[in-house]
Amino acid sequence: MEKLIVSSSPHFHGKKTTQSIMLDVIIGLSPAMIASVVIFGFRAAVVILTCVASCVLSEYLCRRVMKRPQTVGDLSCVVTGVLLALNLPVTIHPLIAAFGSVVAIVVVKQMFGGIGQNFVNPALTARIVLMNSFPARMTHWTAAFDYSATADAVTTATPLASFAANADGTYVPDYLEMFLGAHGGCLGETCALAILLGGIYLIARRVISPVIPLTYLGTVAVLSLLLGRDPLFDLLAGGLMLGAFFMATDYTTSPLYFWGRVVFAVGCGILTIIIREFGSLPEGVSYSIVLMNILTPLIERWIRPRAFGLEKQKRKGELEG
Amino acid sequence: MEFPKSPYRTHGGAPVPHHKGTAHSASVVMPVPMQVTLPMQQHIGAPCIPTVKKGDHVYLGQIIGDSEAYVSAPVHASVSGTVAEIKEVMLTGGQMTQAVVIDSDGKMEVDPEIHPPKAIHTKEELASAARAAGLVGLGGAGFPAHVKLNVPEGKNIDTLIVNVAECEPYVTSDHREALENGKNVLDGIYKVKEILDVHRVLIAIEDNKPDVIEKLKEIADNPEMDPEDEVRVLPLRSRYPQGAEKVLVQACTGRKVPPGKLPADVGCLVMNIASISFLASYMRTGMPLTLKRVTIDGSAVRNPQNVIVPIGTKIADIIEFCGGYQSEPQKLLMGGPMMGVAITSDQLPILKQNNAILAFDEKEAALMEPTACIRCGNCVKACPMNLMPTRLEKAVEKKDLEALTQYHVTTCMECGCCAFSCPAGRRLVQAIRLGKSYLKRAAAKKA
Incomplete structure (x- = not known):
């Protein structure tokens, strides 16, 4: 009994760790990964592996160069890699994918201090950088089940692009096809079913709260209806599902508190619809989430939980009992 | 008056494990220890002053320390015997206080002055x-x-x-x-x-x-x-x-x-x-507070059980009574694992307000290495007082007293739900305690 550990209470700790949470997110993303390989073929797996490998390597080297404790083990860089891959078209050149990974990890994440410190979502920001650097390659879509999938493959339009091109309302979407993901688009965004499965897993495991996805999707549906668009189409099209469940719920860049999260998600929904309806881009999920990421510190300044006992007394007579 | 049929909703909290293994075995009365140490401060408020001196004979239940102050509570002898010494002891919080050490004569002779109090009406x-x-x-x-x-x-x-x-x-x-x-x-x-x-x-x-x-x-x-x-x-x-x-x-x-x-x-x-x-x-x-039931448990204790002991009994004696340690203890707690205090030695006495002594083995005592906050919001969700523990921790790091006040650091009751729920193993309660002391010091300086 020479040495007893003396530490501040509590002396118990829950089972969740950063690593277990990130592992859960990877498990939650796996239906979408599997779906992408089924829909777009072997090349999808190559894109995912390229992104994950380059994210892990960038994080490892970055921490070494900066002489900081190694954080590869927390698996957050793997999550970033998978998310970035799921936001790329299958025909993307591996070097471009790797470049995106370096941008996500080195520029967006590590330069701001690493995990928990970045002010925008690394994967989304990397996607935006790639969109602006390689616009043609980033919008080169192949049809589902066209496994030849080279850069020369016949291109197809995404549902959103078709919708935008046929603003007269002649485009009739096939909802079942959209739900199952059998259409052109980024790796992980096409199959709503797979994303829903992963999202439900994360909610059930209490890794994410349903507040942001539900509010985001709800806002989009309502606004879509109000603007005379097709709400079901808007929900299933583009990166909305993936964004709502896996990007907007990113811990670091979304508010901590329930009502802050509601405001954040409503903002995401409004921006998405504004971009889709009025913007020159067919898709606005990345930009709307990143914009709301930037607003997160302001939202947190504005909306805070009221400390216990300081709430507005709703029923004043209650105390007299 | 109306009686609630079910409890009202409360916010937050944490799914801590129960480990109530000792709930189903009857409490055991411990034999009279050889010696008890009775600190003069076993309460919040002013410490007592010893009313006996070395060599005095004391009866069980006799007052041995009292104070004039209103917020204070007298201390009674928990065994009969002789006052061995009056010495300074260190309490768990690090503060020093006087303590009366009594060598027990094993007879547990009750103070003849003790009789039931008059009927109480007001x-x-x-x-x-x-x-x-x-x-x-x-x-x-x-x-x-x-x-x-x-x-x-x-x-x-x-x-x-x-x-x-x-x-x-x-x-x-x-x-x-x-x-x-x-x-x-x-x-x-x-x-x-x-x-x-x-x-x-x-x-x-x-x-x-x-x-x-x-x-x-x-x-x-x-x-x-x-x-x-x-x-x-x-x-x-x-x-x-x-x-x-x-x-x-x-x-x-x-x-x-x-x-x-x-x-x-x-x-x-x-x-x-x-x-x-x-x-x-x-x-x-009319018998004053001299006995206490304490839960002795934890992975390092051989026979976990509830023991009724005279206040002032050395923790080591009680653990010995419970079959001793079954593995080398790495952490000793006065109180439960969520709010209890880690103590430095098993030579300390049981105090009036103690309800448990826990001894943890190496595995149970292991602390999680803190990593960076990932802003998951689990601490905010867990806080029963609706605070933002991670925000408070950041304010403490920056010694931002204004933010500490603004985010109500003093409302924290240190229940530990935030730190329990933190996946990054941040020492949130420790930081918050530090934050409170910053505010106290600043207030003292101003006064």
Whole structure:
């Protein structure tokens, strides 16, 4: 009994760790990964592996160069890699994918201090950088089940692009096809079913709260209806599902508190619809989430939980009992 | 007055494991120890001054330390014997206090002066009886009971809440008190209720103790004892920290005690079951507080059980009585794992307000290495006081006193839900304690 550990209470700790949470997110993303390989073929797996490998390597080297404790083990860089891959078209050149990974990890994440410190979502920001650097390659879509999938493959339009091109309302979407993901688009965004499965897993495991996805999707549906668009189409099209469940719920860049999260998600929904309806881009999920990421510190300044006992007394007579 | 059928909603909390392994075995009375050490500060408030000197003979139950101060509670000899010395001891918080060391003669001769107190009818009489008995809040805080019972004029108490929540893992001393002394508990309740003229008594028990709920219900629902049916059992959700005073008041009445206020400000009086049961025995016998039931448990203890010991018994002696350590202890706790204090040695004595001693082996004592905050929001979700622990931690790092005040650091009751829930293993409670001391120091400087 020479040495007893003396530490501040509590002396118990829950089972969740950063690593277990990130592992859960990877498990939650796996239906979408599997779906992408089924829909777009072997090349999808190559894109995912390229992104994950380059994210892990960038994080490892970055921490070494900066002489900081190694954080590869927390698996957050793997999550970033998978998310970035799921936001790329299958025909993307591996070097471009790797470049995106370096941008996500080195520029967006590590330069701001690493995990928990970045002010925008690394994967989304990397996607935006790639969109602006390689616009043609980033919008080169192949049809589902066209496994030849080279850069020369016949291109197809995404549902959103078709919708935008046929603003007269002649485009009739096939909802079942959209739900199952059998259409052109980024790796992980096409199959709503797979994303829903992963999202439900994360909610059930209490890794994410349903507040942001539900509010985001709800806002989009309502606004879509109000603007005379097709709400079901808007929900299933583009990166909305993936964004709502896996990007907007990113811990670091979304508010901590329930009502802050509601405001954040409503903002995401409004921006998405504004971009889709009025913007020159067919898709606005990345930009709307990143914009709301930037607003997160302001939202947190504005909306805070009221400390216990300081709430507005709703029923004043209650105390007299 | 209306009685709630189910508890009111409370915010946050954490799914801490229960580990109530000692709940189903009867408490064991420990043989009289060779020596007891009785610190003069076993309560919140002014320390006592020894009223005996080295070599004096003392009886069991004799006053050996007292104070003129209002917020203080006298200390009584817990064995009969001779005063071996009066020395300085260090308390768990690091502060020094005097302590009376008594060598026991093994006879446990009761002070002949002790006789049952006169019948108590008023609030003032009850308060002075509680003081004479040396009673402090036995739930862990150690706040002198007479101060709490002497509710200031103008504060109308309509509800007495008896705290049997016992939400801390491992601890089962209240559980055993209820099972072994249920009748006594109800006795105490009826007395206090009558004296304070309270017409609603809620016995609050976490629903992970169905045997306690059944037992106390049986007595409380007996129309012979409680013709007006003003004492009822309220099963609470088993979610830590249901037993924390403010959370308990909210769960029982839906009322919220504002920061810096007491339950009396919202018409409630909260008493721990052991305190109220003790009051009943005191009124019957006049025997002051000298015995305490403590849960001895944890991975390093061979025979975990509840032991009734004289206050002042050395922890090492009690552990020895429980079969000793079965593995090298790495951490010793006074109290439960969520709010208990890690102590430096098993040579310290049991204090009045102790309800458990836990000894952890290497695996159980291991601390998680803190990593960066990932802003998951789990601490915010877990906080029963609706605070933002991670925000407070950042304010502490920057010594940002303004932010500490703005984010209500002083409202924190240090229940530990945030740190328990933090996936990054941040030492949130430790940071918050530091933050509170920053504010205290700044206030002292200003004054």
